[in-house]
Structures are given as structure tokens and as C-alpha cells.
Amino acid sequence: MPNDFNQQIIDEFRANGGRVGGWFEGARLLLLTTVGARTGTPHTTPVGRVTGEDARVLVIASAGGAPQDPQWFRNLTADPLVTVEDGTSTWRARAVVLAGDERDRAFARAAQADQGWADYQARAGRVIPVVALEPVA
Numbered sequence: 165m166p167n168d169f170n171q172q173i174i175d176e177f178r179a180n181g182g183r184v185g186g187w188f189e190g191a192r193l194l195l196l197t198t199v200g201a202r203t204g205t206p207h208t209t210p211v212g213r214v215t216g217e218d219a220r221v222l223v224i225a226s227a228g229g230a231p232q233d234p235q236w237f238r239n240l241t242a243d244p245l246v247t248v249e250d251g252t253s254t255w256r257a258r259a260v261v262l263a264g265d266e267r268d269r270a271f272a273r274a275a276q277a278d279q280g281w282a283d284y285q286a287r288a289g290r291v292i293p294v295v296a297l298e299p300v301a
Contacts, residue, residue, distance in 0.1 A: 195209070198239035209236045220298065226288070
């Protein structure tokens, strides 16, 4: 079950075709549903979306600059099949964690477009993962 803050965003996202107000007004969000690594229970989380240089949909596991990876990231590393809601459609995807130069280029591109990503990286004290969401049939 999402926390109250996330649940409000999820409800607003679903009610308004992917648009939300408040802190995230104008943000490019997705709803990402992972399966709990320990529980097997589905968990839905709003996440920021960026577009990779190859037009892939990417999400960044920033956790707001926290020192640990967010739970949704730990879940998708245990089970990379996820459900994605983009405001107009819902689709299944395989989550692929980017590594090395590919990760670095994707993160740099995201940070250039939105300074917030760079601020999160500076606070995190860890390399923030970048994940590509590749649609599956």
C-alpha cells in the first residue's frame, strides 16, 4: 500500500489522465507497479520519467536524493517485469538497469534537462540508478 502522500498523487494522476498539481505540476510522471521482493504484493509508485537518447522511457531511482535506493528499485531488480501507467495507457515492461557509460550518458542528459536530478545525485552519496522500461508483449 502506498503511503498517503503517494496515494494522493496516484489518485490524481489516474483521475486526470496523467496530470497532477502541487509539487509535481508539469512534471513528467509515470505510475510504476512492481512486485514486492519479499511479499509478492503489487506496489504502485509515482516516478519521474525522462526520455533516453534512443527514445526509450527511463526512470531514475533517486529517492529524492536519499542515501539508499528506493524500494521500487529493489523490487524491480528482484522481478524486472513491471506495469507502467503513462496517463493514457497501461503497459507491461521489462526494467533494464543501465550500467557504465550508458547509465552515465542517460543521467547526464536528464540532469542537463532538469537540474533537480543533479541536486539529488549530489546529496545521495551513491550512484543513482537509471532504468530503461522496455515494453513487452
